[in-house]
Amino acid sequence: MRLLFAGTPQVAVPSLSELRRAGHSVVAVLTREDAPVGRKKVLTPSPVAQAAADAGLQVIKANRIDQPVIARLAALDLDAAAIVAYGGLVPPAALQLPRFGWINLHFSLLPAWRGAAPVQHALINGDDITGASTFLLEEGLDTGPVFGTLTETVRQEDTSGALLERLSESGAALLSQTFSALEQGRAVPVPQRGEVSLAPKLSSTDGRIRWTDPALAIKRRISGVTPEPGAWTILGGQRMKLGTVKLRPELLEIPPGALVGREGAVLVGTGSHAVQLTEVQPAGRTMLAAPEWFRGARREDLVFE
Numbered sequence: 001m002r003l004l005f006a007g008t009p010q011v012a013v014p015s016l017s018e019l020r021r022a023g024h025s026v027v028a029v030l031t032r033e034d035a036p037v038g039r040k041k042v043l044t045p046s047p048v049a050q051a052a053a054d055a056g057l058q059v060i061k062a063n064r065i066d067q068p069v070i071a072r073l074a075a076l077d078l079d080a081a082a083i084v085a086y087g088g089l090v091p092p093a094a095l096q097l098p099r100f101g102w103i104n105l106h107f108s109l110l111p112a113w114r115g116a117a118p119v120q121h122a123l124i125n126g127d128d129i130t131g132a133s134t135f136l137l138e139e140g141l142d143t144g145p146v147f148g149t150l151t152e153t154v155r156q157e158d159t160s161g162a163l164l165e166r167l168s169e170s171g172a173a174l175l176s177q178t179f180s181a182l183e184q185g186r187a188v189p190v191p192q193r194g195e196v197s198l199a200p201k202l203s204s205t206d207g208r209i210r211w212t213d214p215a216l217a218i219k220r221r222i223s224g225v226t227p228e229p230g231a232w233t234i235l236g237g238q239r240m241k242l243g244t245v246k247l248r249p250e251l252l253e254i255p256p257g258a259l260v261g262r263e264g265a266v267l268v269g270t271g272s273h274a275v276q277l278t279e280v281q282p283a284g285r286t287m288l289a290a291p292e293w294f295r296g297a298r299r300e301d302l303v304f305e
Helices: 010-021 047-054 067-074 118-124 160-183 215-224 290-296
Strands: 002-007 025-031 035-037 042-044 058-061 080-084 102-106 129-136 146-153 231-235 238-242 245-248 259-262 265-268 274-277 279-281
Touching (some): 002 047, 010 025, 010 080, 010 160, 025 067, 118 129, 259 290
Parallel strands (some): 002 025
Antiparallel strands (some): 129 146, 231 238, 259 265, 265 274
């Protein structure tokens, strides 16, 4: 089968690598255009673009699948397309090009968490189990019939970055197996069943911590927005980024947002019990271990807003 691979970020690279390792014929790669990276805003190829170039594959860079891109895809005479976090909509005219359609690897157990940020929302909402699904792409938002799934236990220490990294590896194998089944005529997509939940893209606003929330909700939110879009709070009128926190259920007396140093740990009060900070990043500085920052901080009225 002649395959197109569409993807952009690092989490899509394992899928491209696994498809090629398993012997599937990837004839071209579609990814988003080079983007500015770092303080100097250097135009940089996407991780998928770099991996494809290293493998000697044809690379099509486009932020939108418009008519010129559709014409290029049509010329490839595709049997199927794999798509993993490409970052753009596939219009109906492009959906119809491959003989067997577009197969999407999505990092949730559909129909749970349809949308751009499934792993982040799973953590924020305290899911114990998540996973990945391969499904036939259609015009609706992640609504197509499912070929296969896998499950993954959410660990206490997981951030969205760590969990997504694991799912990107196991999901790559699932995607490759789906295409093997498709080639052998064994792939049978099944309509989605169950309760639908939505996982829209998160913004910086979603990373703000409200210290009147219960400690468990705060821990889940910080884990869900780490590393992107990032957790933050306000101290002395300036934004401070936050690393993950640990629950300290034995400490109930600290007011919400108030900071206390105790036995080498930095504690913050919440709407229930305290949490322990691990790392912080004050404005204009690098990330620091919380005790190191606290030792040098002015102690008067240290309260997160």
